[in-house]
Amino acid sequence: MSDNYEAFTTEKERLIDRLSEEKAFCMSKARELNRTDIIPDSLYIEKDVKRGLRNANGTGVIVGLTKVGEVIGYEFDPQGNKIAIDGKLYYRGYDVEDIFNNCVQENRFGFEEVTYLLLFGELPTKSELAEFNTMLGSKRELPRGFARDMILTAPSHSIMNKLARSVLAMYSYDDNPDDTSVENVLRQSLSLIGHFPALIAYGYQAKRSSFYNESLHLHNPIPELTTAENILRMLRPTGEYTDIEAKLLDLSLILHAEHGGGNNSTFATHLVSSSGTDTYSAIAAAVGALKGPKHGGANIAVINMMHDLYQNVKDITNESQIEDYLVKVLRGEANDHSGLIYGLGHAIYTISDPRAILLKGMAKKLAESKGLEDAFHVYEFIESQGAALYKEVKGIDKPMPANVDLYSGFVYRALNIPVDIATPLFATARLSGWCAHRLEEIITGRRLMRPAYNGVQPYLNYVPIQNR
Structure with a gap:
């Protein structure tokens, strides 16, 4: 028994030592990589690189054509300047707002119909x-x-x-x-x-x-x-x-099906x-x-931010307290210290995200049915004051519409979805x-995608290992 215990203890100590050595090695090499792998921003500009596949004005680089879905969030004037407009989302040429509203009016499920439409390009009989x-x-x-x-x-x-x-x-x-x-x-x-x-x-x-x-x-x-x-x-x-719970989730699925x-x-x-x-x-x-x-995981960021808000705002009906909390968020003093109010802004939509508008209407009805009006008002306040707070705290002056993640966060909370x-x-x-x-x-x-990267590492002469 004693020998087995000593052998177990020795092996445990070896494992701890090995893990400590591994951590130290990775930390050391990470510091080196943070120096050697840095590429100056000026080089990207000099070589006209579309970082993140984005043009200088923030629009996406056109790499393909599609009939499946279309997202419209801005227009261009004759001089090529981007003009902010209300957002539109189309599934196979059909306005998602029309699909959504028809399902609401007829009080029916619609996600399977949308799936059929996306796959086959036409509305089913x-x-x-x-x-x-x-x-x-x-x-x-x-x-x-x-x-x-x-x-x-x-x-x-x-x-x-x-x-x-x-x-x-x-x-x-x-x-x-x-x-x-x-x-x-x-x-x-x-x-x-x-x-x-x-x-x-x-x-x-x-x-x-x-x-x-x-x-x-x-x-x-x-x-x-x-x-x-x-x-x-x-x-x-x-x-x-309940039927209303399932149909609200169905509507959320419709709005997330394609983009x-x-x-x-x-x-x-x-x-x-x-x-x-x-x-x-x-x-x-x-x-x-x-x-x-930075993509789909953003909806969790909204949920976590709201959880932190409820933990740190004593009275969620007090708009002054909510605003104080949001200012701390923007200063990096609250939530995850990122300096971001999650659920606001979008890469394409400039004035409005049509999905957020549609989901907000249903979320309000859900709030009324479940007695969550005060909680819903917090989300409305974030939407209405977010852009002004970004301008006040960060000096960022541009439209900051609610995106679909803001109100989907409320819907999931109201539906007790983990x-x-x-x-x-x-x-x-x-x-x-x-x-x-x-x-x-x-x-x-029918063509292999193969974008290009420019090599910017200077050429070096190989050094034999004994001379390093």
Whole structure:
């Protein structure tokens, strides 16, 4: 017993020493890299490099054409100056506002219709939509043993990383994974769209059980239910939800389903698809891109910021206290010390984000139904005063409209959707757009994307190791 204990202690000490050495090595090399890998900003200007694939005026570099979606946030005058305008978003040529409002007026679910539209380029008839819904329903349940072998046995702190791993694992359950014919890619796309609600729900349940010691609740998806209904059913321990909750989540999915070909994750789909790789690799890459805090992960930033606000503002009905908190945020003295008010501003939209306007209207109704009017007013205050505070504190004088992340943060909070699920929900919605863009790249792109980088490292003479 004593010998075993001493051996265990010795091995533990060795492991600690090895980890300490590894940390010291990486810290030392990181300092060196921070010196050697720096490229002066002046070189980017001198060589006319489009950093971040952006032009000097902030617009995106045109790298392709698409019929799937269009985002309009500004115009140009005859002199080429950018003019701010109200934002517009189109799915296959249809104004998303019209799609959204029709679903609200008819009190029906619409995400599956939007998915059909994005994939096939036309609005479905009633019979076509019914057939499509039946097909998606048949894809809701994961392959036999998948949840146990690929999700529950290897839980992750990040549901987005678990989602990417699950997508890649689907390759092994496909009898024809590498065929990039339109027919086969469409089959794979429908399977992934059907599976995503279970993938995110089970990934979340595995995390709760493994890391928080909470009860494991695994509800089977129901084929007849919509995407939004299945998500709420599988996320909640009791599987219960109300019709208004499911329809509000459905509307949120509609607004997140597509956003043109230039956003980071959709461009990643085009980029990776252009190499001729399989569907699972392309979609996993898109999930990885969306996870980033500068892209899809921004919705979590809003939720965390609001949590910090509630912790530090004694009276959320007092606008003066809210403003004091936001000033501290901009000065880098509160929240994550980034100096940013999350949920404001957008890379394309200048005056307004149409998704935020639509979601705000539904969020207000939800607030009234759940007695959350005071909480909703905090979001309204941030939207109304954000631009003025940016000008006052940072000297930034430009429109700072609410983006979709601001009010989606409120909706998720009101629906008691866990923070961990915010970005995976975004991915579940955007998957429809990703798959449509992958099909478009296969059908009409047909060319390997290969941008250029200019080498700016001076040439050096090799020095033998004994002379270094």
